[in-house]
Amino acid sequence: MSATTAPEPTAALPTRSDEHPVTLDRREGPYGEVVLRERGEHFEIVANGCFLMDTSDGRSERLLIDAALTALPAGRTAPSVLIGGLGVGFSLVRAAEEERWGRITVVEREEAIVDWHRDGPLDRISGAALADPRTAILRADLVEHVRTSTERYDALCLDIDNGPDWTVTEDNGNLYSPAGLAHCHDRLAPGGVLAVWSAQPSPAFERALRNAGFSGVRTEEVAVARGVPDVVHLALRAG
Secondary structure, three states: OOHHHOOOHHHHOOOOOOOOOEEEEEEEEOOEEEEEEEEOOEEEEEEOOEEEEEOOOOHHHHHHHHHHHHHOOOOOOOOOEEEEOOOOOHHHHHHHHOOOOOOEEEEEOOHHHHHHHHOOOOHHHHHHHHHOOOEEEEEOOHHHHHHHOOOOEEEEEEOOOOOOOOOOOHHHHHHHOHHHHHHHHHHEEEEEEEEEEEOOOOHHHHHHHHHOOOEEEEEEEEOOOOOOOEEEEEEEOOO
């Protein structure tokens, strides 16, 4: 899968405010350009000209965490969660707010994004969550971590793209391939849950999850002001 299946990146830029965005930081890294912008009272992250997320809502990022926890088998004590992508920090904050989670590992490959949270403007969102003793930030490429790690988690909550059909970089498509989904399956403990954020529903991805051996495949929607809803794809590894 690649980003070429999606609309042109400029079509995805938000129109939530008429205020002109102010660029706070722009960096070139091994995966291209990443930009932090401020628009009114909100922050936006743009990668390679493609709008990723902002701080205007966050319902679907919180759903990513809540739905994964709800889908876990009852009675599991202090389940561990891997969050793929730090973004604006909403998913991490939601996980840290929930006492039932145990170990919280965030995998983020962009040094700039980590810096914006640790020492920059996004600290006001995620500062308390980063200070939580359960939280660890792992600077790594998520696709490589899932492929090479021997760690197992009770939940994988992945939000590194605009969805399986609209990746930020071409290499990210490997995560949603049969091999990538097999690696995700391997990273889960028995009974564990995979949750994948997407800016639009993907029946093809649901089929790919079933073909990869996941059960209980379903999609939860979050309505948006215009267009198709944001969704979280959920799937379980058999216990």
